[in-house]
Amino acid sequence: MITTIDNYDLSSRNTFAMKVKCGAFMEYTKADDIPFLLSTIRKDVEKFHIGAGSNLLFTRDFPGVVLHSAIKGFEIICKNPQEVIVRVGSGETMDDFIRWACDRELWGIENLSGIPGEVGASAVQNVGAYGTEACDAIVAVHAFDEVEREFVTFSKEDCRYAYRDSIFKKSDAKKRYIIHAVDYALTPLHSPNLSYPALKKAFEGKDVDSLSPNDIRAAVIATRDSKLPNPAVTPSAGSFFKNPVISEEHFKEICEKEGSDTAVPHYKVDSGYKIPAAWLIDKCGWKGYKEGNVAVWHLQPLVIVNPDRQALPEEVIGLEKKIIQSVNDRFNITLTPEVEHI
Numbered sequence: 001m002i003t004t005i006d007n008y009d010l011s012s013r014n015t016f017a018m019k020v021k022c023g024a025f026m027e028y029t030k031a032d033d034i035p036f037l038l039s040t041i042r043k044d045v046e047k048f049h050i051g052a053g054s055n056l057l058f059t060r061d062f063p064g065v066v067l068h069s070a071i072k073g074f075e076i077i078c079k080n081p082q083e084v085i086v087r088v089g090s091g092e093t094m095d096d097f098i099r100w101a102c103d104r105e106l107w108g109i110e111n112l113s114g115i116p117g118e119v120g121a122s123a124v125q126n127v128g129a130y131g132t133e134a135c136d137a138i139v140a141v142h143a144f145d146e147v148e149r150e151f152v153t154f155s156k157e158d159c160r161y162a163y164r165d166s167i168f169k170k171s172d173a174k175k176r177y178i179i180h181a182v183d184y185a186l187t188p189l190h191s192p193n194l195s196y197p198a199l200k201k202a203f204e205g206k207d208v209d210s211l212s213p214n215d216i217r218a219a220v221i222a223t224r225d226s227k228l229p230n231p232a233v234t235p236s237a238g239s240f241f242k243n244p245v246i247s248e249e250h251f252k253e254i255c256e257k258e259g260s261d262t263a264v265p266h267y268k269v270d271s272g273y274k275i276p277a278a279w280l281i282d283k284c285g286w287k288g289y290k291e292g293n294v295a296v297w298h299l300q301p302l303v304i305v306n307p308d309r310q311a312l313p314e315e316v317i318g319l320e321k322k323i324i325q326s327v328n329d330r331f332n333i334t335l336t337p338e339v340e341h342i
C-alpha cells in the first residue's frame with residue numbers, strides 16, 4: 001500500500017525535531033510498491049528517502065518528495081546449528097530487531113542496542129557501537145535500482161563497508177538504490193563481544209560464559225543512557241561530527257602543545273591518527289554551552305541538541321560553524337559533519 005500526503009510536516013520524522021515541510025511524503029508497505037511509486041513522481045521532482053531521520057539535519061523545507069519504507073517483518077531464511085539468517089524489512093526499527101534477536105538468544109548485534117534508526121538505514125550507514133558494526137552481521141542487502149528499474153541484491157562485499165560508510169553513501173549510488181530488506185546472519189553460539197573497554201569493565205568479575213545477549217543489551221543501553229540524550233526527550237541527531245584522522249607529524253605537534261602524548265586520546269589507523277572529535281570540542285570549552293535554542297549536550301560534547309524543540313536549522317548551522325572554527329583555531333583540524341545536511 002502507498003500513502004501520499006502533500007505539504008507534509010516533517011517535525012516528527014527527524015530526531016532533531018526541525019520544523020520543516022516537504023512537498024509530499026510517500027510511504028509504502030511492500031517492495032513491489034516501489035517501481036509504481038517511483039513512476040508516479042515527475043522526473044524533475046527531487047526525492048529523498050528517509051528512515052527514522054536520526055542522522056539528518058533538514059536545513060530548510062524540502063520542496064520535493066520524501067519517501068519512507070514501512071516494510072515490516074522478520075523472516076528466518078536459513079537456520080543451522082551455527083547460523084540463523086534473518087531477512088528484515090527496511091522499515092523495521094533497528095532496536096526492535098535487536099530486541100527480537102536477543103530474546104531468541106541470537107548473538108551478533110546486541111552491542112548495537114539503543115542506536116536509533118531503521119533497518120534500511122543500518123545498511124546504508126554501517127552503524128556501529130561498542131566494538132560491533134552492522135557489516136559484521138549483514139550478509140545481503142536487497143534494493144530497487146532506480147536507474148536500471150530492477151530489483152537487485154548486494155552481497156556484503158558489494159556494499160564496500162567501511163567505518164560508517166558503504167556504497168550506498170557514494171555520490172553515484174546515493175539516490176539510486178532504495179533498500180527494502182536486509183539479511184543479517186546471527187548465531188545461536190555463545191559469542192559475547194566484550195572488546196570495547198567500557199563493556200569489558202561492566203562485566204568485570206562476572207562469569208562471561210553465563211552472559212546472555214540480553215545481558216549485553218542491558219549493559220549497552222545503560223552505558224548509552226548515561227552519556228547520550230534520548231531523542232524522544234531531547235532532540236538531536238547523535239554525534240554531529242566525524243572523528244578526524246591526522247598525520248603523525250600533526251599528532252606530534254598537538255601532543256607537544258598539550259604537554260604529552262598521553263594527554264591526547266587517539267587510535268592509530270592506517271592513514272594516521274584518529275582523534276575523538278568529542279575530545280577536541282571539549283578542549284575548546286563547548287560542553288554544556290547554550291545559545292538561543294541550541295546547545296551542546298552536557299554529557300557528550302559531540303552532540304548538538306535542540307532541547308526545547310524550538311531551534312531553527314540556521315541556529316544549528318551557526319553553532320556547527322563556531323565549533324568547527326574554534327577546533328580549527330586551536331588544533332588546525334577541520335571537523336566534518338557526520339550528520340547529513342538536507
Ligand SMILES: Cc1cc2nc3c(=O)[nH]c(=O)nc-3n(C[C@H](O)[C@H](O)[C@H](O)COP(=O)(O)OP(=O)(O)OC[C@H]3O[C@@H](n4cnc5c(N)ncnc54)[C@H](O)[C@@H]3O)c2cc1C
Nearest residue numbers: 050051052053054055116117118120121127128179237238
Ligand atoms: C541519540 C543518537 C545516538 C546515535 N548513536 C549512534 C551510534 O552509536 N552509532 C551509529 O552508527 N549511529 C548513531 N546514531 C546515528 C543514527 O542512529 C544512524 O545513522 C542510523 O542508522 C540512522 O537511521 P535512520 O533510519 O534514522 O536513517 P536516516 O537518518 O533517516 O537516513 C540515513 C541515511 O540513510 C538513507 N536511507 C534511509 N533509509 C533508506 C532506504 N530504505 N533505502 C535507501 N536509503 C535509505 C537516507 O537517505 C540517509 O542518507 C545516533 C543518532 C542519535 C540521534
